Amino acid sequence: MKIADIKVTTVAVPLEAPLRHANGTHWGRFIRVIVEVVDDEGRSGWGEMGGGGQSAEEAILSLKPYLIGHDPIQLEQLRWKLMNPTASLYNNRMQLHAAIEMACMDLAGKQRGLRACDLLGGAIREQVPFAAYLFYRYENEQGTSGGETQPDEIVAMARELKQKHGFSCHKLKGGHFRPDHDIAVMEALADAFPQDTFRLDPNGVWSVEEAIRVGQAIQHLPNDYLEDPTWGLEGMRRVREKCAIPTATNQVVVNFEQLAQSIRHTLVDVVLLDTTFWGGLRQAYKAGTVLETFQHSAAVHSSGELGVQLASMLHLGAALPNLNFAADAHYHHLQDDIIVGGPLKYENGAIDVPKGPGLGVEVDRDKLARYAEYYREVGGYHYDRDPGRPEWFSVFPEKRFADPCMKTPPHSRPLRVVSGAS
Numbered sequence: 001m002k003i004a005d006i007k008v009t010t011v012a013v014p015l016e017a018p019l020r021h022a023n024g025t026h027w028g029r030f031i032r033v034i035v036e037v038v039d040d041e042g043r044s045g046w047g048e049m050g051g052g053g054q055s056a057e058e059a060i061l062s063l064k065p066y067l068i069g070h071d072p073i074q075l076e077q078l079r080w081k082l083m084n085p086t087a088s089l090y091n092n093r094m095q096l097h098a099a100i101e102m103a104c105m106d107l108a109g110k111q112r113g114l115r116a117c118d119l120l121g122g123a124i125r126e127q128v129p130f131a132a133y134l135f136y137r138y139e140n141e142q143g144t145s146g147g148e149t150q151p152d153e154i155v156a157m158a159r160e161l162k163q164k165h166g167f168s169c170h171k172l173k174g175g176h177f178r179p180d181h182d183i184a185v186m187e188a189l190a191d192a193f194p195q196d197t198f199r200l201d202p203n204g205v206w207s208v209e210e211a212i213r214v215g216q217a218i219q220h221l222p223n224d225y226l227e228d229p230t231w232g233l234e235g236m237r238r239v240r241e242k243c244a245i246p247t248a249t250n251q252v253v254v255n256f257e258q259l260a261q262s263i264r265h266t267l268v269d270v271v272l273l274d275t276t277f278w279g280g281l282r283q284a285y286k287a288g289t290v291l292e293t294f295q296h297s298a299a300v301h302s303s304g305e306l307g308v309q310l311a312s313m314l315h316l317g318a319a320l321p322n323l324n325f326a327a328d329a330h331y332h333h334l335q336d337d338i339i340v341g342g343p344l345k346y347e348n349g350a351i352d353v354p355k356g357p358g359l360g361v362e363v364d365r366d367k368l369a370r371y372a373e374y375y376r377e378v379g380g381y382h383y384d385r386d387p388g389r390p391e392w393f394s395v396f397p398e399k400r401f402a403d404p405c406m407k408t409p410p411h412s413r414p415l416r417v418v419s420g421a422s
Contacts, residue, residue: 001039001040001041001071001072001111002039002040002068002069002070002071002072003037003038003039003040003067003068003069003070003071003072003104003107004038004039004040004068005037005038005068006035006036006037006038006060006061006063006064006067006068006100006103007035007036007038008033008034008035008036008056008057008060008061009033009034009036009057009368009372010031010032010033010034010052010053010056010057010372010375010380011031011032011034011052011306011338011368011371011372011374011375012029012030012031012032012052012371012374012375012378012379012380013029013030013032013306013334013335013336013337013338013371013374014028014029014334014335014336014374015028015029015030015333015334015335016140016145016146016333016334016335017137017138017139017140017145017146017147017333018137018138018140018146018387019135019136019137019173019330019333020135020136020137020138020173020176020386020388021135021173021175021176021203022173022174022175022176022202022203022204022205022394023175023203023205023383023384023394024382024383024384024385024386024394025138025385025386025387025388026304026330026383027381027387028138028140028141029374029378029381030304030305030306030330030334031050031051031052031053031375031380031381032048032049032050032051032052032304032305032306032309033048033049033050033051033052033056033057033060033099034046034047034048034306034308034338034363034368035047035048035049035060035099035100035102035103036103036363037067037072037100037103037104037106037107039072039107039111043107043110043111044107044363045072045102045103045104045105045106045107045108045109045110045358045359046102046103046106046308046359046361046362046363047098047099047100047101047102047103047104047106047308048099048102048276048305048306048308048309048312049095049096049098049099049276049309050095050276050303050304051095051380052375052380053380059096060096060099060100063082063093063096063100066081066082067100070104072103072104072105072107072108072111073104073108073111073112075101075104075105075108075119075282078097078100078101078104079097079101079279079280079282079283082096082097082100083097083279094277094278094279095276095277095279097279097280098275098276098277098278098279098280098281098283099276101279101280101281101282102275102280102281102308102309102312102359105119105281105282105312105358105359106358106359107358108358109357109358109359110357110358112357113357114357114358115315115353115354115355115356115357115358115360116281116311116312116315116358116359116360117315117316117318117319117353120281120282120285120315120316120319121319122319123315123318123319123353124318124319124320124321125317125318125323125353126318126352126353127347127350127351127352127353128300128313128314128317128318128323128327128350128351128353129168129169129326129327129349129350130165130167130169130326130327130328130329130331130346130349130350130351131167131169131170131171131199131224131326131327131328131329132158132161132162132165132167132169132170132171132332132349133171133173133302133328133329133330133332133333134154134157134158134161134170134171134172134173134189135148135173135333136148136149136154136173136176136177138387138388149177151184151185151187151188151189152188154172154185154188154189155188155189155192158170158189158192158193159192161332162193162196164332164346165332165346165349166346166347166348166349166350167196167346167349168193168195168196168197168326168349169196169197169198169199169224169325169326169349170189170193170196170197170198170199171198171199171200171201171227171328172185172186172189172198172199172200172201173201173203174200174201174202175201175202175203175204175205175206179202179206179210179213179214182200182202182214183214183217183218186198186200186218186221187218187221190221190222196222197222197223197224198221198222198223198224199223199224199225199226199227199248200214200218200223200226200227200229201227201228202214202228202229203228203251204228204229204230204231204232204235204251204252204396205231205394205396205397205398206229206230206397207230207397208230208235208238208239208397210230210397211226211229211230211235211239211243212238212239212242212243214226214229215229215239215242215243215244215245216242216243216244218245219243219244219245223245223246224246224248224325224326225245225246225247225248225269225270225325226239226243226245226246226247226248227247227248227249227250227272228248228249228250228251228252229247230397231251231252231396231397232252233252233253233258233261233262233265233267233268234267236249236252236267236268237265237266237267237268240266240267240268240269246269246270247268247269247270248268248269248270248271248272248299249262249268249270249271249272250271250272250273250274250277250301252268253267253268253271254274254277254278255278255279256286256287256290259271259287259290259291263290263291263294263296269296269297270296270297270298270299270324270325271287271291271296271298271299272298272299272300272301272328273285273287273288273298273299273300273301273316273320274300274301274302274303275309275312275313275316276303276309277301277303281312281315281316284316285316285319285320288316288319288320288321288322288323289321291322292320292321292322296322297322297323297324297325298320298322298323298324299323299324299325299326299327299328300313300316300317300320300323300327300328301327301328302327302328302329302330302331304330305329305330305331306334306337306338306339307337307338307339307343307344307361308338308339308359308361308363310329310331310344310351311339311344311354311359311360311361312359313327313329314344314351314352314353314354315353315354315359315360317353318353326349331343331344332346336367336371337367338363338364338367338368338371339361339362339363339364339367340361340362340363340364341364344361
């Protein structure tokens, strides 16, 4: 049961509305690369990573010589084939490996009737809780969704999501507007949902001093943690020393060397593990077990997933013993998904770990083709560009001066929805 072929497809899947963040905007769609690994008996395993287009597809396909004839259960061999240190000096393959490993774990699990979490040692939970991921949004082109910038509008979004999905934790993607605006939104959320918990994530764009000021201003709220308030391990250490809120990161602890430094010097409290940023599901799980050894909590990070990567996140959450916080997911902002049966369902703020072998989800080939065509029609976008501020580039740290009253990009529309695309 060896690998016989590998295929790759770029898709674009529409969002309900464009999502604004500290460094740019998700322009009304997620662009994802879907990897298919096929064995010599015709079974397929599926993987996923961010980005897309010809260069990403060629990068995946260039690894065929390493993969044809490889037994997909030999995951440690796969890691050394694709990510050995010398090769990484010249060609960082971390996210390429993540998508391929995801597909191999899916395929190996299907071959043997085992779930991906079983290949990690088994599940200790069958549901993974999630936070409501709250963004400032531009309106979509039809004017039917989005446009939230003010505290009462963000609260209304959170209330709708809570009623629909049952969330009891709310995460604000901050850093886009002035810090005081984020503080006002956090206070409004805490007033509206007194039984819930909260998180603020400005993606590291504040200075240490600004981050300390914000952290101290909201530390009376029921916070899970303050995520990436500033950039760098030393910056995070200084914020942690001055704020009562636990700190968390997905930006400055993303490999084992950084993890060792963070633990040895107590630089960050909670590490958010991403099944692509860490180079794969197994690597993220290994990092989680290191954190457990030193009594640090872990959480599952979201990098803008469709159902294939979401399934990998669920298997990671199922296996982590120190998953002490709800996971992140952009998933509830999607209009559709590419998996058979449609989007996975939230119940009481959680999603069930898939029961089937491998990742437990299957790609709907008709939808894969539809959203590949949609990608060819609308194209990609740069994550660090903002259609509402075409001349602006993010600088860290900088004062944030975006106008919170601006609801639609003045110079361009962020998304043209293709009829029948969703």
